Amino acid sequence: MTNAADTAETPVIGFIGLGVMGAPMCRNMALKHTGEVIAFDMNPEAFQALEGTRARRAATPAEVAAQADVVFLSLPGGPQVAQVCVGPQGLGTGARRPSVIVDLSTTTVASARDVAAQLAEVGIAFADAPVARTREAAQRGELSIMVGASAALFARIEPLLGHIASDVTHCGEVGCGQVVKLVNNALVFEHTMALAEMMVIGERAGVQPAVLLDAVSKGSGDSFVLRNHGRKAMLPRAFPDRSFSPEYVLKDIGCLLELASQVGTAAHVTELAQRYYAATASQGWSGRYFPAVIELIDRNLAPAPAAADQPR
Template identity: 75%
Template sequence: MSAASATTIGFVGLGVMGAPMCRNIALKHPGDVIAFDMNASAFAGLEGTKATRAQTLAEIAQRADIVFLSLPGDKQVEQVCLGAEGLASGSRRPAIIIDLSTTTVAGARNVAERLASKGVAFADAPVARTREAAQRGELSIMVGADEALFARIAPLLSYMGSDVTHCGAVGCGQVVKLVNNALLFENTVAIAEMMVVGARGGVRPEVLIEAVSKGSGDSFALRNHARKAMLPRQFPDKAFSPEYVLKDISCVLELAEQVGVSAHATQLAQRYYTATATNGWSGRYFPAVIEVVDRAIELPSGAKD
């Protein structure tokens, strides 16, 4: 029996991104896969795979050698890992915990240090790209871990990602993910402003997007968020909402302050998405920020105004 086939993988958190990631693991990993989510309906995303359902976190800790997490943020990651009924609370613990969530850098490093004292290795491995990419197993995964741990977990991450990058020590995966997200959110705001400017200047939005996508103003956000959501003005529920954007932006601004950078562009984006969340697009897909621009909705004052 190979080492891979003898390894049992646990997965905690079967949300919008977690369910397709876990599904890919269950379809590709030769060993057992066991999953946990507090919402019973979340397991529908694993139908047709060999993944089995755990009733508790303790069951994951008892059975799994390596556990992946896909959770909303710092508080949930800390609770699942180190809480009274968390993965490291019992006598039998996973050897490795890999966090696919987006958290603060300080939070990742704190959890890693506390788990290390309990003999559990930890890597932060936040993911980028869309839910569709998660379904295809084509995510970009940014990993913070030491060299030896990265070498061990990279083949498992390749179940979910087509691009797996070792960014440095623990926490560095979160640094890169937060930078990635900030650039996306800020670019989306800039595109929203220029789509409205272009339309009022007499250029049809679809023509503007097509022309700019062939020039130096091209970007992932233009080809995806602008073309697929901002052009048709379709901002569905249960997508990446402005509230999620604001959570990530707060993490970016915390990091910027810690390293002594005044991130003014990110602060402006924060004001735009706050206006989006509080003026009718709460819970809707975040490119709805274009409506804030188009309707000339007043932005809230910045924290340092």
């Protein structure tokens, strides 16, 4: 069994997962990379996002593995990443394997490190490189990417990540990209919840939400969340389907709480956010854009108390 040559000057790129974020990332790869790009997704309609590019469609992940030197993944979570990488028909099982796999998904830290260890046994280098920012940023190729990899591997993949990102940060060894991404996401979710609460309080006290956001944005309360989630979603109360839903929030929060437990740190603020977004999903906004948490707050629909707070 052989791996793709590490000395390839212009690697063939494989891309698996053409979802909300994966499709625009793959499109940018196909438009900017000077070599071949071959893509796979289980949904045939997903390939419409690649029209007008040189990207070729693969019928199976095995076909990607047989042709690509560096494979990028954009998948729902750790179980899917493990299945695609080290499952029975995974990228690491064929007669010809990629030399590098770069996971752009958000998974647990433990999952990233476990997959990396299994791939290393068959000679495949692995980097966890979860992405941050919005779908619009993905379309513009202006994502922020947090990478966990050896210094040598980071140097190799950084130019390729530049096709889809304006900021690429080497965070440490494998798993460290996921650490930073989970922290980033938890801060966004928690800040969104806090901003929603303040918008409701301000409006009930006589300040119009637009005025509140304008005024706060000129002071120390300004933030990315205010300028994006606040202005674009909570102010117009626009929470579309097929966006980052409360269910996705709960997945990421679960990963962060798992990490907090592993490192022996209480995470009470994140636990509160978990309860709020669970209530958002269960009380009418399932599948909708997660800043819909403001609707829960506006209706005084308090989340269920934590188990430790329940009467005995």
